[in-house]
Amino acid sequence: MTPEQHIWACALAVEKQHGPQAAVFVAERIGALALQGDAPGVEMWKAIAARLDALSRADHGETV
Template identity: 75%
Template sequence: MFTEERHLWACALAVEKQHGAGAPRFVAARIGALALVGDNAGVECWKAIAAKLDALARA
């Protein structure tokens, strides 16, 4: 069973695999779209995924 932390890492890895170098742009677009509709929980989730992507890029 996935913990929340493992789920976020899995999402970040999937986004990186699917979008490659465009992954940060994709995540930023998701955050923007969710912010426009007022989905604060969604925004926070994608911000956490963005942090994981950033960690992957620095590794």
């Protein structure tokens, strides 16, 4: 699995597990990691957030 595929897989898993609250979950993770000073973790979760946003736009008929 490529790093890009891994990020998409994470985004899909978060969406499946948290449903409509997925964005809130991701925002909380980013905040917690930022407070811990985990810059790589923050970057990973920001990437997941971007993929969740793309999934949401696709679900609403917007172009990704």
